[in-house]
Amino acid sequence: MHLSPLVTSIPENPLRALFPYAGRPGMLNLASGHPSRDAYDVPGLEAAAAAAASEANAWSYGPAGGDPDLIEALAGLSAPVPKGHRLLVTSGAQQAVDLALRALAPPGSRVLLPEPIYPAILSLCAAAGIHPLGYSVAAGDQDLAGLAGTLAEGHIRAIYALPTFSNPTGESWSRRQRLRMLELCAAAGVPVVEDDPYRMIHLDAPPPSSLAELSRKVPGVVVVHAGSLSKFVAPGLRLGWAIAPAPLAQAMQELRQATDLQPNSFAQRVAVHYLRSGRVEAHLERVRALYAARKTALASVLHLAGFDVPNTGGGMFLFPRLPEGQGADALFERAVAANVLIAPGRAFALPGRGAGLDDRVRLCFAGLSEERIREAAQRLVGAMERAES
């Protein structure tokens, strides 16, 4: 038996290497990007599940592109689906991105990924035989000069972006950066895959318009928009969506049928009933308040201890710079000894890079209560200070 080289090329996901630590008794986990259980509206979901379970079509095969009622409900969540586009229901935003990149980029071709990067996107590229090249968009880089150069090198089949409350940084691109990026991609003829699962988790003002919305102002650019119910309804439903120009949506749907036939009928009916229940806005307000308090608790302890904590407006993560002279890999070991789990910056590097990320750590503020997150932050600062003394 020989395994396919595409499979053996999948890099070890450095975040999964942290799982064994997460289970240790007393460990406070700031590393995993999981919502806390009190962030689910369980009574609302129970009612939706009961309504769904009594429907025969919840148990049957259904359309490959998704349940028509769910397509309508999802289209109503954000901006309307543009003319000439279709919304496909997917198994989370991960499947939406996977289908979009595989539909656009054959094995052996190249796509652009931002640095730092959510590592599951690297796994996805490796499994599809796609070669990733890095680009970066820094807060001060309003003209995206570096991206212009990279796009001009040519032979790029697609560019992936997570411009809103990014994983791992929590930061968002400005409206000017978004428009400039779309202009560059239009000029280079490179389609954009916009991963946008955190948009609803804004903790103060709503974020800038998505690349998909702004694309109407930029003739000729192609944008696939990927959304998810995982971050504001429940990840266990495994439901996301993609909005794409109809021919690309059709190609993605055919790939999807070849892979796993169709979205989960029952989970889709649960989502339909939940989204129609009138509970979503109040639930979202509750989650936003919960996460805002947790983020503030985490950021203030770190700031006092000398971390450089960028000002982010939402999502689930902070990606602070450690105080001068600290390294994330070394801090990781001491933090584990102090029963707090963090994700070192290097976990978010493209293959063969990462040296520039050793002064960063990713910390998720969504998974622990305000009290426990303050305790976790204090343990982390304690671990650092003990090493200094």
Add this chain to the structure above:
Amino acid sequence: MHLSPLVTSIPENPLRALFPYAGRPGMLNLASGHPSRDAYDVPGLEAAAAAAASEANAWSYGPAGGDPDLIEALAGLSAPVPKGHRLLVTSGAQQAVDLALRALAPPGSRVLLPEPIYPAILSLCAAAGIHPLGYSVAAGDQDLAGLAGTLAEGHIRAIYALPTFSNPTGESWSRRQRLRMLELCAAAGVPVVEDDPYRMIHLDAPPPSSLAELSRKVPGVVVVHAGSLSKFVAPGLRLGWAIAPAPLAQAMQELRQATDLQPNSFAQRVAVHYLRSGRVEAHLERVRALYAARKTALASVLHLAGFDVPNTGGGMFLFPRLPEGQGADALFERAVAANVLIAPGRAFALPGRGAGLDDRVRLCFAGLSEERIREAAQRLVGAMERAES
């Protein structure tokens, strides 16, 4: 925007071309392989859904390989998981087969598929860039001489088989054929992917042991076994499984994580509660009795009208040979005019073949009541006889 040639190479699924006809008022559908809605144990599933919905882990992220309780319950359904093997939960048997073939066969490589073939397997191969070659196992072919020759040609990365209540034929390989096939594959070093979703739907005696079970008697052969809850619990749950040697299971799990992260947490908890409810055996007996009566009704009308109806023991399909001089493509048109939908044999051909299948039609007996299936069969016979007269 350029689409990947892998996507544009996906052949049109001839069964999906039938969907528009299926929705016509008054149409009786013998073409689609869908269980009838009265074949779901809705009260049992409702109770399982209520139990699942109250659990926080139903709404959370979970392990990529599947919920440990469901893994245990699925392993208990059939033979125990062999030593050195793992059971992975998948989104239906389709995803199990997709992951197994993609883990074994890189783009550009070759796999063997049986003729006639369930067309979604052709889509899966095209989407993965895998080239399919055909083999056939006829009822009288106990030595599988043709397969021996094909395997000896070399450079085959895997062989796919559906030896039990096949789709489309409904027929099963004998125990002798199974053992011979395993010996040939062991000698050629070709791993076997056994798709086995219909095993529980035996309508008289239980079928011969699976290739996976028999593989213990054949040193050196590798078998991946794919099962499904779709045919005897509910397709809308989108749950299946794969049992594979641990290194291959690990590779499949990594591919799965890259594609859509993990199985549906909520659907898995529903399945756990349903499989533990003690209702499965009685439900299966009810479904078997329902389908046996339907199959008998269909087969007897066709037999009287001169169809050659092979004697099958289970599953959801018959694949009879039309009376001398009849062609399936011509009959399809007349059947539609008589408000009955059938799947012409050619729909189950490998690319560029199919001429030998024009005297066959696939008929699903699982989707209509006994009364309606008799009516459907009579309409089909009427359509054929009107053409003769």
